[in-house]
Amino acid sequence: MNIVVCVKQIPDPETPASQFAVDEAAKRVIPAQGIAPVVNPYDPQATEAALRLKDAAGEGKITVISLGEDSARDAIKHALAMGADEGVLLSDPDFENIDNFQTAVALSRAIEKIGDVDLVLMGRASADWDMGVAPLGVAEQLEIPCVTIAKSMELDGDTLTVERVLDDGFQTVEVDLPAVVSISNEFGEPRYPQLRQIMLAAKKTVQVWSADDLELEDDEAGEDNRWLELEALYIPQVESNVEIIEGDSPEEQARNLALKLREAKLI
Amino acid sequence: MPGTLIIAEAADGAVAPHSFELLAAGRALADQGGGAVSALVAGDESLAQSLFEHGADAVYLAPAGSLDPGYAETGAGAALAACEAADANVVLMGQTSVGRDLGPLMAFKLNTAVAMECVGLTIDGGRLRATRSCYGGNANAEVTWRGDVQIATLKPKAWDALAPDAGRSGAVTAIDATGEQRVRVVSTEAAEATGIRLEDADVVVSGGRGLGDPSAFGMMEDLAGLLGGATGASRAACDLGWYPPSQQVGLTGKTVTPNLYIAVAISGASQHMAGMSGSKNIVAVNRDPDCNMVQVSRFAVVEDYKKVVPALIDAIKALD
Numbered sequence A: 001m002n003i004v005v006c007v008k009q010i011p012d013p014e015t016p017a018s019q020f021a022v023d024e025a026a027k028r029v030i031p032a033q034g035i036a037p038v039v040n041p042y043d044p045q046a047t048e049a050a051l052r053l054k055d056a057a058g059e060g061k062i063t064v065i066s067l068g069e070d071s072a073r074d075a076i077k078h079a080l081a082m083g084a085d086e087g088v089l090l091s092d093p094d095f096e097n098i099d100n101f102q103t104a105v106a107l108s109r110a111i112e113k114i115g116d117v118d119l120v121l122m123g124r125a126s127a128d129w130d131m132g133v134a135p136l137g138v139a140e141q142l143e144i145p146c147v148t149i150a151k152s153m154e155l156d157g158d159t160l161t162v163e164r165v166l167d168d169g170f171q172t173v174e175v176d177l178p179a180v181v182s183i184s185n186e187f188g189e190p191r192y193p194q195l196r197q198i199m200l201a202a203k204k205t206v207q208v209w210s211a212d213d214l215e216l217e218d219d220e221a222g223e224d225n226r227w228l229e230l231e232a233l234y235i236p237q238v239e240s241n242v243e244i245i246e247g248d249s250p251e252e253q254a255r256n257l258a259l260k261l262r263e264a265k266l267i
Numbered sequence B: 001m002p003g004t005l006i007i008a009e010a011a012d013g014a015v016a017p018h019s020f021e022l023l024a025a026g027r028a029l030a031d032q033g034g035g036a037v038s039a040l041v042a043g044d045e046s047l048a049q050s051l052f053e054h055g056a057d058a059v060y061l062a063p064a065g066s067l068d069p070g071y072a073e074t075g076a077g078a079a080l081a082a083c084e085a086a087d088a089n090v091v092l093m094g095q096t097s098v099g100r101d102l103g104p105l106m107a108f109k110l111n112t113a114v115a116m117e118c119v120g121l122t123i124d125g126g127r128l129r130a131t132r133s134c135y136g137g138n139a140n141a142e143v144t145w146r147g148d149v150q151i152a153t154l155k156p157k158a159w160d161a162l163a164p165d166a167g168r169s170g171a172v173t174a175i176d177a178t179g180e181q182r183v184r185v186v187s188t189e190a191a192e193a194t195g196i197r198l199e200d201a202d203v204v205v206s207g208g209r210g211l212g213d214p215s216a217f218g219m220m221e222d223l224a225g226l227l228g229g230a231t232g233a234s235r236a237a238c239d240l241g242w243y244p245p246s247q248q249v250g251l252t253g254k255t256v257t258p259n260l261y262i263a264v265a266i267s268g269a270s271q272h273m274a275g276m277s278g279s280k281n282i283v284a285v286n287r288d289p290d291c292n293m294v295q296v297s298r299f300a301v302v303e304d305y306k307k308v309v310p311a312l313i314d315a316i317k318a319l320d
Helices: A041-059 A072-082 A100-114 A134-140 A195-204 A251-261 B017-031 B043-055 B072-085 B097-109 B212-227 B236-239 B270-276 B292-296 B305-319
Strands: A002-007 A019-023 A029-030 A061-066 A085-089 A120-125 A147-157 A159-166 A167-177 A179-183 A206-209 A230-235 B003-007 B037-042 B058-062 B089-092 B113-122 B127-134 B140-146 B150-154 B170-176 B184-190 B204-206 B231-232 B261-262 B279-287 B299-301
Touching: A002 A041, A002 A072, A002 A100, A041 A061, A041 A072, A041 A120, A041 A179, A061 A072, A061 A100, A072 A195, A072 A206, A085 A100, A100 A134, A100 B097, A120 A134, A134 A147, A134 A179, A134 B097, A147 A167, A147 B097, A159 A179, A167 A179, A167 A251, A179 B279, A206 B140, A251 B299, A251 B305, B003 B017, B003 B072, B003 B097, B017 B037, B017 B043, B017 B089, B017 B113, B017 B150, B037 B043, B043 B058, B058 B072, B072 B089, B072 B097, B089 B097, B097 B150, B113 B140, B127 B150, B140 B150, B140 B299, B204 B212, B212 B231, B231 B236, B236 B305, B279 B292, B279 B305
Parallel strands: A002 A061, A002 A120, A061 A085, A085 A206, A120 A179, A147 A179, B003 B037, B003 B089, B037 B058, B058 B170, B089 B150, B113 B150, B204 B231, B204 B261, B261 B279, B279 B299
Antiparallel strands: A019 A029, A147 A159, A159 A167, A167 B184, A230 B140, B113 B127, B127 B140
């Protein structure tokens, strides 16, 4: 069984808001000083899902793909250290600042280039743009079905049974492979890479493919060919209306807060 | 002249309230020159009247069940047919279990893009411009579309539904087209309602890494219990093993929108804000007056929580 896991390196969502900055002219986030980018928090769960299927089947190959700058290697290495087998970095100046439609096209070409892929797994969304569009886009490009926001999966022959999370409940669906599945945080804790695996991962190969390697047309990649144009990016001015509760002692502050809450009919 | 198509959802024989918000957004675009507002809904013709009353000019009826969660492939066929029939160049749907799948699917089938979870829409030079939140609420992005059809999902409660006007009416047209459904739905079940679910609680009291001590969650539970609410935690606190991951509020945890959210020793990183910024009233207890959580709060106490929270519990008890 051939499984592809797509992962992404993003600015740390634990970055304090006070250190979050935007270059409004370039319409880009300015990396916070001293805070390294991290693997998108949903992605280790996608890798975990792949590893559980491989463990259950007793065979299979897991290839990790990431589209991004050179720092995306860290996201690939993390998945390799968890137990994935091979890595592919999609790297090209024409991949900078592309939209999720273009990303889905590039990922799907890479998946086709890998060939004979049974299952594509991704996190339910990336925590930077928070769209959750890429899994459906990759599936559409590959003309295969997509199941989103999975909390558990079981494979029986070529049929995958997926339990997925809905706004107000759960749903069980079946799909025949090949398919794309996006994995939610409800899937459970991803395994933590052990030292030995981290050392083994350092020896695993990471291929680098460019837009040309993926045989992308000139108008498919490149920031100028976005389908969703980014017109502006800015930090919203949150008008702070906070009322600081005063008092001569913590006890008095607490009493005044209780009174305010009662007055506002909140308790 | 091209117009707007909204994808309405229905359950138990009634149109979902969020769909009326979509109609309000569509009418606001019409006021800016966005053209007529059509609605697609799956089910019985009796659903049409409430859509007209809330702002639809025309209603398209798809087969019952074709826009249910899990049926995006079926629904995309109906939505594409309705889009063409209505001559729509703007398609709006909810950021719901349905819209999350249907929006991207339609966009890729129409060779256009989709903007997810939008909070603002304007018509500018005959084209749609949408505002959406990103980076866990730290930034806003404004986007436009290159393709002809502009698809957006709208964040629930970002628009107010219009008051129903019983005098409004229009034409109802059946849509027979559906897409090929490759994903087979086996069963759908509602979430079990035992105890107070974090997501349903009217009051949530959450603690973060700033508590400095896992035993302090006992204090959070006491306060939550007193207020009939649930207890949550930030990811940082859960990662330290201080509180169960099932109670994590944030990007990779639960999303809550209680009437009252009390954040104790939580600074307000985007990871956490993504899960609770929809709360109606936020109270912060934090020693840092400049931290994000204090800034977004309605009320804040700038003091050591160890002194404030026990006193608050006593003060609330003394109110009764």
